[in-house]
Amino acid sequence: MAFPIVNSIISWFLKKRIHQIELFLKYPSDVQQELLLKLTYTARKTVFGQTHHFDTIKNYNDFAKHVPIQKYESIEPLIERCRKGEQNLFWPTQIKWFAKSSGTTNAKSKFIPVSNEALEYCHMKAGKDMLCLFINNNEETQLFTGKGLKLGGSSDIHEDGNSYFGDLSAIITENLPFWADYSSAPSQEVSLMAEWETKMEAIIDETIYEDITSLVGVPSWMLVLLNRVLERTGKDNILEVWPNLEVYFHGGVNFNPYREQYKKLIPKKDFQYYETYNASEGFFAIQDRNGSKELLLMLDYGIFYEFIPMKNYKGENSTTIPLSEVKTDVNYALVITTNSGLWRYLIGDTVRFTSLEPYRIKITGRTKHYINVFGEELNIENVEDALKLACEKTAATITDYTVGPIFMKDKNSGGHEWIIEFNEKPESMSYFTELLDNALKSINSDYEAKRYNSMALAMPKIHVAKKDLFYDWLKKRDKLGGQHKVPRLSNSRAFVDELLNL
Structure with a gap:
């Protein structure tokens, strides 16, 4: 446990970063343009840089002209050579x-390059910023008098030649x-354990007697851990185990389906939830205000x-716009260029801007994870919002779900087939289904049009x-823990049929 003076020193050190954040808030376009030229200049003598004439790039238009938009398959040969x-x-x-x-699928794995620059100036910098923004908004925090519990993914590190x-x-x-072990739990040794369920028990052994003040991890897997902590300790809620818990930093999946369950587990009115948006390719965004969903x-x-505006999305043949040209309430596919050598990389995520001063976003889904079999254009954001409404009106809570066509x-009309695992099941499934259907109609006009008189789309079919x-399904596929996620929406029946067979 750290002394209060240590808490004050660490908080002061982290808050110094606020002045740098204010710089890109004030001059976002300048910061991004300067960064682009720095990246292309740095990589001008690489094979990729010489092939795409990086030494001639003077501005964004030059960059877009010389460098094609790419998916993983386009750059895989270079990545394999690097490996x-x-x-x-x-x-x-x-x-x-x-x-x-x-x-989330059986597709071939991707191997995303991670440079030392990306580790230091992206991923680790973001970890510090996450704390910095929280501290800046919560002056009385005692976060560093205790430890942060971090629940990572699969911890196997494989050596592959070079x-x-x-x-x-x-x-x-x-x-x-080396000093990171002093401020976080579990220890590095436990964090790097390979077998997920054994690691889960080891984490509990190491942390139930620690003073845990923050949680970091994916909501679905953190929920499994917290419930096991209660089973082990016999306590009624997590605050009886860790009374000084202040904040949960979460990301990876939409938090809405889990929110009510967390409120029951952590019954503290001023407890904070901070969302982050990161991936193997980079760390992109952080919640910067208490109680915000942006x-x-x-x-x-x-x-x-x-x-790329999704209404004009054509994969690698799309036309992009820079940050300075985005508008609010438009669904965009995200394209990134990084200090690990990903150039105009189509990551597969979609976002919507809620603010332009500063630039704040909401994650709306994936370019592949949506349902548009009948022209209904149903995305993750639509589905999560509709589920939230249906759950609120029926006092239901959801553990996991997936939807297929x-x-x-x-x-016969087409439709959507849902498999939902409830933590608290609604009294009437027919009423829940009706509420869900009506919510989707009110949120998505394309869905509403296809549902008219059930001509194209029939009423949703829900299996409890x-x-x-879902836990057993992921375990069977050797995908327990960390960043592994249940696929929410699909234009194929592969996931639905596989789960129904279980």
Whole structure:
């Protein structure tokens, strides 16, 4: 446990960063343009830089003209060469770390390059900023009188000849300074344990007698851990175990389905929830205000941003716009250029700007994870908002869910087939279904049009999943823990059929 004076010193040190954040808040376009030119200049002598004439790039238009938009498949050959030991291919400094994407499908794994610059000036810098913004908004915090409990992903680090690969959280843990163990739990040794369920028990053993003041992790897996802590200790809520708990930093999945369950587990009126937006490719945004549901886009992490309006989305053949041209309430696909050598990379996420001064966003989903079999254009944001409304009116809470299409057959309408695992089940499933359907109609006009007289879309079909169905499904696929997620929406029936068979 740290003394109050240590808490004050650490808080003062972290808050010094606020002045730098204020700089990109005041001059966002200048910061981004300067960053773009710095990235292209730095990589001008790499194989990729020479191929795409980086030495001639003077502005954003030059960059967009010379460098194509790319998906992983486009750059995979260079990444594979780098993994085998070749350097200076797409980034000039040595790259030996590769974050293996967890994904939600059986698709081939991706190996995302992670440079030393990205580790220091993006991922680790963001971790400090997350604390900085919280401290700046909560002057009386005693966060550093205790420890932060961090629940990372799969912690296997694999050596592959001249390189190493693993989950991003494992790479970060492997590169943390020695003193990090003093301020966080579990220990590095436990964090790097490979088998998820064994690690979960070891985390509980190490932390139930610690003074835990913050939590960090993906909501679905943190929920599993907290419930097991209560089972082990016999306590009624988490505050009886960790009375000084102040904040939960979460990301990875939408928090709305889990919010009510967390309120029951942590019954503290002034308890704070702070959302973050990060991925193997980079750390992008952080909630910067108490109680907000918007995320501040972080502009000085070595990441240059471009955007594709989803109404004009054509994958790698799309036309992008820079940050200076975005508008609020438009759904955009995110394109990034990073200090790990990802150039105009189509990450697959979609966002919507809620504010332009400063630039704040909400995550709306994935370019692939939506349902548009019948022209209904249903995205994650629509579904999460509708579920929230239905749950509020029926006092239901949800553990996990997935949705797939019911394809039209003969003269029968199509539809959406849902599998939902409830923590608290509604009294009437038919009423819940009706509420969900009506909420989707009110939120999405395309869905409403297709539902008219059930001509294209019939009423949603909902299956109530048995307890731990999704957990068992992920375990069967060796995808327990950390960044592994249940796929929410799909234009295919693959996930729905596989789960129904369980």
